[in-house]
Every structure is written in structure tokens, then in C-alpha cells.
Amino acid sequence: MxxxxxxxxxxxxxxxxxxxxxxxxxxxxxxxxxxxxxxxxxxxxxxxxxxxxxxxxxxxxxxxxxxxxxxxxxxxxxxxxxxxxxxxxxxxxxxxxxxxxxxxxxxxxxxxxxxxxxxxxxxxxxxxxxxxxxxxxxxxxxxxxxxxxxxxxxxxxxxxxxxxxxxxxxxxxxxxxxxxxxxxxxxxxxxxxxxxxxxxxxxxxxxxxxxxxxxxxxxxxxxxxxxxxxxxxxxxxxxxxxxxxxxxxxxxxxxxxxxxxxxxxxxxxxxxxxxxxxxxxxxxxxxxxxxxxxxxxxxxxxxxxxxxxxxxxxxxTPSVGSGIQQEKVQRSVATVFAHLYRLQTEQLHRPDVTEARLRASAACNKGAGQVAAEGPGNDWRCVVSWHIPGVQVTGQAVYQLDVTADGRYMADGDGPKEVNGYFMVRTSAGDAPNPLWQFDGNVELTSTP
Structure with a gap:
């Protein structure tokens, strides 16, 4: 041939x-x-x-x-x-x-x-x-x-x-x-x-x-x-x-x-x-x-x-290890919560507030604080805090996180019920999905804390 x-x-x-x-x-x-x-x-x-x-x-x-x-x-x-x-x-x-x-x-x-x-x-x-x-x-x-x-x-x-x-x-x-x-x-x-x-x-x-x-x-x-x-x-x-x-x-x-x-x-x-x-x-x-x-x-x-x-x-890339660190998770959860809080505020026809004025922050630990707060796992827990202008009391909400090895996570609301305790929220147009009940997020593995 x-x-x-x-x-x-x-x-x-x-x-x-x-x-x-x-x-x-x-x-x-x-x-x-x-x-x-x-x-x-x-x-x-x-x-x-x-x-x-x-x-x-x-x-x-x-x-x-x-x-x-x-x-x-x-x-x-x-x-x-x-x-x-x-x-x-x-x-x-x-x-x-x-x-x-x-x-x-x-x-x-x-x-x-x-x-x-x-x-x-x-x-x-x-x-x-x-x-x-x-x-x-x-x-x-x-x-x-x-x-x-x-x-x-x-x-x-x-x-x-x-x-x-x-x-x-x-x-x-x-x-x-x-x-x-x-x-x-x-x-x-x-x-x-x-x-x-x-x-x-x-x-x-x-x-x-x-x-x-x-x-x-x-x-x-x-x-x-x-x-x-x-x-x-x-x-x-x-x-x-x-x-x-x-x-x-x-x-x-x-x-x-x-x-x-x-x-x-x-x-x-x-x-x-x-x-x-x-x-x-x-x-x-x-x-x-x-x-x-x-x-x-x-x-x-x-x-x-x-x-x-x-x-x-x-x-x-500057990151080492798994790329999932406590500071990254906290920053990501606080950012997502602040955006979705405004979405929920619009659904309920409350006065609008910017993310800057909310000053949302998150404190996260892993394994109830018994292990290092890094790496993937379904034992992450975050407490999100935010401030509403004109209100002295600081709002807080609890989330259980399941963080996968690729940086994606799902946050499941764990109270209070008025914020993230229910799947639906009652609006003037009827029941609508509560954006703060569960939400997805992403931790950038290559970024630095």
C-alpha cells in the first residue's frame, strides 16, 4: 500500500x-x-x-x-x-x-x-x-x-x-x-x-x-x-x-x-x-x-x-492546598447574602437599602470549631450579621454550608424563620420563592484571602 x-x-x-x-x-x-x-x-x-x-x-x-x-x-x-x-x-x-x-x-x-x-x-x-x-x-x-x-x-x-x-x-x-x-x-x-x-x-x-x-x-x-x-x-x-x-x-x-x-x-x-x-x-x-x-x-x-x-x-496561581479558606468562605457568603437580602426586600416592598449600608458580614467555622476552617465539607456553619439603617439591633441569620472540593457551596437557611426559615415568602402578588432560604455560591480557588 x-x-x-x-x-x-x-x-x-x-x-x-x-x-x-x-x-x-x-x-x-x-x-x-x-x-x-x-x-x-x-x-x-x-x-x-x-x-x-x-x-x-x-x-x-x-x-x-x-x-x-x-x-x-x-x-x-x-x-x-x-x-x-x-x-x-x-x-x-x-x-x-x-x-x-x-x-x-x-x-x-x-x-x-x-x-x-x-x-x-x-x-x-x-x-x-x-x-x-x-x-x-x-x-x-x-x-x-x-x-x-x-x-x-x-x-x-x-x-x-x-x-x-x-x-x-x-x-x-x-x-x-x-x-x-x-x-x-x-x-x-x-x-x-x-x-x-x-x-x-x-x-x-x-x-x-x-x-x-x-x-x-x-x-x-x-x-x-x-x-x-x-x-x-x-x-x-x-x-x-x-x-x-x-x-x-x-x-x-x-x-x-x-x-x-x-x-x-x-x-x-x-x-x-x-x-x-x-x-x-x-x-x-x-x-x-x-x-x-x-x-x-x-x-x-x-x-x-x-x-x-x-x-x-x-x-x-498564588493559592496553595485546597484553595478553600475561612476568609474566602466568609467573604463569599456575606456578598451573596447582601445581594439576596435586597432581592427579598424588593419582594416584600420594604424600603430599599444598599449593600454598603447593610454592612453584611459572616463568621464561619467548620466542624463546630473543632477542626481547621478550611477545605471542603458539609460541616461548615456561618452566622451572617447585617445592619438596617435606623434600627439599633443587628440582624443575624444562620446557614449550614455544604462546600464541595471545586469551591461551589450550597447554603441552607437555619433561622430565624422570618428571614430564611421558609421556602416561600408572602408578597402582595402572592407567594414567591424566598431567595434567602437556600442559595448557591462559589469560592474562587485561585484568589488570596
């Missing part, structure tokens, strides 16, 4: 252009029934899900922005984004990119394809671009379907950010779009890993499962109390770091680091897949992968990239 390619070059035989090869590979992909089903599901299922949730009395409050799905349509694409980063996108990249080369091994069509195209480089480029186009179509479907479904079912209303401040519909739209664009970087990393597995492992089903397995392993690692440098050096962190867009000011540091790391993974994995593809033997009909070469050329460079990323992030 190599001799055939060389002879074609010598005689000046015309080659198939990359554009024609790309169209051919794209038609091959979209003609598969499973790809068509995925496209249909991504463009329809999110809207149906959002519509169904809007008809329910209970909400997915354990999901970020889930508690706001009945308040604004812009919460729906963010709930879908959280689900997509955990489950949908790893599975989609596995089905598309993880099978684009392996399918030729199963069908035994490499020789016919090489004779027609006469360039392994063009074949690799065409297949890679075709799989990337399908993945972008699927991601666009998830984003558009959930957004349209949310706006039609709930409406174009302001969105409450992760620090409690209100985002106007136009601002919410821009940040939602930017959040979906940001997760393209880790999606590209998983797609590149899928290409690498498809090339290196041949007909083995492990090539198809490789992106999902890598995503699962890195997501499990994100749940562990890892140092900040290790956490940010994993490509899965960019699936989480978009949360920082919904604070004021935006927490852009971790997001930029996550995007750069993900793009580095995408470039390296694609380059390794390209090298393995050029070196493989296309004459064997029973090719089952490159064996030892897949480890030395594929796995070891990615492991080296992780080590290099950890060292670089450790130098760039």
Missing part, C-alpha cells in the same frame, strides 16, 4: 482535495442512524425537558441554577450545560470521534480509501474535521434547544448570579452564550482523545470508550480534595470554571487556566493521533491497534503534559 502511494506521487496522479474528502466523511457520518438520532435528541430533548420541568412544582435545586428554572428562562441552558459537561458531551465525543477511524478497521475499507484519496494526511484531516463538525452541531443543538425551551416556557427575565446579584436579560444572554463557548475547549480535548483512541486501539471497543473513561476519571478526581494546581491542570476543570462568569467581578482566572489546559490537551492528543496514523500498517486486515506504541506515543506524552501543567499552574 505504501508503494502504491509512492507510485501515485511519482506519476503525478491527481489527489482528492481536503474539501472533497471532508464532504465525503461528513456524509458518511450523518448517514449513520446513531448519529442522526443523536442530532435529533440534542435539538429536541433539552426543550422537552425544560418544558416538563416548568410544569412541575419541584425543581432540581441540587443542580447549579436549578432553583431558578421557574423564575427565568436563562436558567435552563445553564442547568443543561451542567448536565452536558458531566454526562452528555463525554458520551457524544465517544460516539463520534472515538469511532471515526475504528469504523474503517471494522469494515476493512482502509485500502479502498487510500487508493481513492492517495494521502494519509488528507484522510486524517478530513476525518478529524468531519467529526469536529458533527460534535459542534450536537453542542449547538443542546445550547439552542435548552435556551429556546426556557425562554418560551418561563420567559425572558433577569437571572440571579452566583454572588446573588441580578443579571439583566441582555447580560444573562451574553454570559450564557459565553459559558457554552468556553466549554468547547474541554469538548475539543475529549474529541482529540477520542481520535487518539480510535487510531491507536483500532477495532478495540476501548477506543470508543476512551473519552468517556477519561472524563469520568477526571470528574472523580475533581471530587477529591486535591491541591489547586492539580485540579486546574485537568482538562475537566473547564467544564466547571464557567461558573465564575456569573459573579461580579467575574472569576476569570480559573476559567482561563482551564481553557488553556484543555486546548493544550486537544493539540497534543491530535498530534499524537496524527503521528500514530502515519506510522500504522494499512495492509493488515486484522489490525487491532498499535500495542506498545499506543502507550509510549499516546499515554506517556499526556502524562507528561499533566505534570508540566501542574508545575505551570503552581507557579502562576
Amino acid at each position: 505504501t508503494a502504491t502511494v509512492v507510485n501515485d506521487r511519482a506519476t503525478g496522479a491527481s489527489r482528492v482535495t481536503v474539501w472533497r474528502g471532508y464532504r465525503f466523511e461528513l456524509v458518511k457520518l450523518v448517514s449513520q442512524w446513531r448519529i442522526r438520532l443523536l442530532v435529533l435528541a440534542c435539538w429536541i430533548a433539552p426543550a422537552l425537558f425544560v418544558t416538563g420541568v416548568s410544569q412541575q412544582s419541584t425543581l432540581p435545586s441540587d443542580t447549579l441554577f436549578g432553583r431558578w428554572m421557574l423564575a427565568t428562562g436563562w436558567a435552563a441552558p445553564l442547568v443543561m450545560l451542567g448536565f452536558a459537561g458531566t454526562w452528555a458531551l463525554p458520551l457524544l465525543t465517544s460516539v463520534v470521534a472515538g469511532d471515526v477511524f475504528a469504523s474503517e478497521d471494522r469494515l476493512g475499507t482502509w485500502r479502498h480509501l487510500l487508493v481513492a484519496v492517495r494521502s494519509p494526511r488528507r484522510i486524517f484531516l478530513a476525518k478529524s474535521l468531519a467529526s469536529l463538525s458533527v460534535i459542534l452541531l450536537l453542542v449547538t443543538g443542546l445550547a439552542c434547544s435548552s435556551t429556546v425551551g426556557g425562554l418560551l416556557a418561563v420567559g425572558n427575565r433577569p437571572l440571579v448570579g452566583l454572588d446573588g446579584h441580578l443579571l439583566a436579560p441582555s447580560d444573562a444572554a451574553g454570559k450564557v452564550l459565553l459559558a457554552w463557548v468556553c466549554v468547547l475547549a474541554p469538548t475539543l480535548a475529549l474529541a482529540a482523545i477520542g481520535l487518539l483512541g480510535s487510531v491507536a486501539l483500532g477495532r478495540s471497543p476501548m477506543g470508543l470508550l476512551l473519552p468517556a473513561l477519561v472524563a469520568l476519571a477526571t470528574q472523580l478526581a475533581q471530587m477529591l480534595p486535591l491541591p489547586v494546581a492539580v485540579r486546574l491542570a485537568l482538562p475537566s476543570y473547564a467544564f466547571i470554571a464557567w461558573n465564575g462568569l456569573f459573579t461580579s467581578p467575574a472569576q476569570l482566572g480559573p476559567l482561563l487556566v482551564g481553557i488553556v489546559v484543555s486546548l493544550a490537551w486537544a493539540v497534543l492528543a491530535t498530534a499524537l493521533a496524527f503521528l500514530l496514523f502515519l506510522r500504522r500498517d494499512f495492509t493488515g486486515l486484522t489490525y487491532d491497534g498499535s500495542g506498545r506504541r499506543a502507550i509510549t506515543t499516546g499515554l506517556l506524552p499526556l502524562a507528561g503534559l499533566v505534570a508540566l501543567s501542574v508545575a505551570a499552574v503552581a507557579v502562576v
Whole structure:
């Protein structure tokens, strides 16, 4: 087969252009029934899900922005984004990119394809671009379907950010779009890993499962109390770091680091897949992968990239350890409470008061003060204090916090009942969700106390 390619070059035989090869590979992909089903599901299922949730009395409050799905349509694409980063996108990249080369091994069509195209480089480029186009179509479907479904079912209303401040519909739209664009970087990393597995492992089903397995392993690692440098050096962190867009000011540091790391993974994995593809033997009909070469050329460079990323992030970021310290938690809880207190004041038609005049502060401890107040855990307790102008008594409210290893936390109100003791508050327009009953927040891991 190599001799055939060389002879074609010598005689000046015309080659198939990359554009024609790309169209051919794209038609091959979209003609598969499973790809068509995925496209249909991504463009329809999110809207149906959002519509169904809007008809329910209970909400997915354990999901970020889930508690706001009945308040604004812009919460729906963010709930879908959280689900997509955990489950949908790893599975989609596995089905598309993880099978684009392996399918030729199963069908035994490499020789016919090489004779027609006469360039392994063009074949690799065409297949890679075709799989990337399908993945972008699927991601666009998830984003558009959930957004349209949310706006039609709930409406174009302001969105409450992760620090409690209100985002106007136009601002919410821009940040939602930017959040979906940001997760393209880790999606590209998983797609590149899928290409690498498809090339290196041949007909083995492990090539198809490789992106999902890598995503699962890195997501499990994100749940562990890892140092900040290790956490940010994993490509899965960019699936989480978009949360920082919904604070004021935006927490852009971790997001930029996550995007750069993900793009580095995408470039390296694609380059390794390209090298393995050029070196493989296309004459064997029973090719089952490159064996030892897949480890030395594929796995070891990615492991080296992780080590290099950890060292670089450790130098760039000032935080050490888990990145969750007492001062950060206190500052974040006080900020969110102050913003949401004003929202509750507006609901109850009380005189407005600014955050500066409230002077909200929080005193937090962990494990009832028996352990150091740092790191993740569900044993955080905060007492929030605030001052109302013209009132001598200082207001206080208690919250129980569940802080996860990635810096996100949920604060559950524990009294007094007039402030955060009830799920609903009675307003002049009827009962409405109490914004101070439970709220989500985010601790920026890379900031300094």
C-alpha cells in the first residue's frame, strides 16, 4: 500500500482535495442512524425537558441554577450545560470521534480509501474535521434547544448570579452564550482523545470508550480534595470554571487556566493521533491497534503534559492546598447574602437599602470549631450579621454550608424563620420563592484571602 502511494506521487496522479474528502466523511457520518438520532435528541430533548420541568412544582435545586428554572428562562441552558459537561458531551465525543477511524478497521475499507484519496494526511484531516463538525452541531443543538425551551416556557427575565446579584436579560444572554463557548475547549480535548483512541486501539471497543473513561476519571478526581494546581491542570476543570462568569467581578482566572489546559490537551492528543496514523500498517486486515506504541506515543506524552501543567499552574496561581479558606468562605457568603437580602426586600416592598449600608458580614467555622476552617465539607456553619439603617439591633441569620472540593457551596437557611426559615415568602402578588432560604455560591480557588 505504501508503494502504491509512492507510485501515485511519482506519476503525478491527481489527489482528492481536503474539501472533497471532508464532504465525503461528513456524509458518511450523518448517514449513520446513531448519529442522526443523536442530532435529533440534542435539538429536541433539552426543550422537552425544560418544558416538563416548568410544569412541575419541584425543581432540581441540587443542580447549579436549578432553583431558578421557574423564575427565568436563562436558567435552563445553564442547568443543561451542567448536565452536558458531566454526562452528555463525554458520551457524544465517544460516539463520534472515538469511532471515526475504528469504523474503517471494522469494515476493512482502509485500502479502498487510500487508493481513492492517495494521502494519509488528507484522510486524517478530513476525518478529524468531519467529526469536529458533527460534535459542534450536537453542542449547538443542546445550547439552542435548552435556551429556546426556557425562554418560551418561563420567559425572558433577569437571572440571579452566583454572588446573588441580578443579571439583566441582555447580560444573562451574553454570559450564557459565553459559558457554552468556553466549554468547547474541554469538548475539543475529549474529541482529540477520542481520535487518539480510535487510531491507536483500532477495532478495540476501548477506543470508543476512551473519552468517556477519561472524563469520568477526571470528574472523580475533581471530587477529591486535591491541591489547586492539580485540579486546574485537568482538562475537566473547564467544564466547571464557567461558573465564575456569573459573579461580579467575574472569576476569570480559573476559567482561563482551564481553557488553556484543555486546548493544550486537544493539540497534543491530535498530534499524537496524527503521528500514530502515519506510522500504522494499512495492509493488515486484522489490525487491532498499535500495542506498545499506543502507550509510549499516546499515554506517556499526556502524562507528561499533566505534570508540566501542574508545575505551570503552581507557579502562576498564588493559592496553595485546597484553595478553600475561612476568609474566602466568609467573604463569599456575606456578598451573596447582601445581594439576596435586597432581592427579598424588593419582594416584600420594604424600603430599599444598599449593600454598603447593610454592612453584611459572616463568621464561619467548620466542624463546630473543632477542626481547621478550611477545605471542603458539609460541616461548615456561618452566622451572617447585617445592619438596617435606623434600627439599633443587628440582624443575624444562620446557614449550614455544604462546600464541595471545586469551591461551589450550597447554603441552607437555619433561622430565624422570618428571614430564611421558609421556602416561600408572602408578597402582595402572592407567594414567591424566598431567595434567602437556600442559595448557591462559589469560592474562587485561585484568589488570596
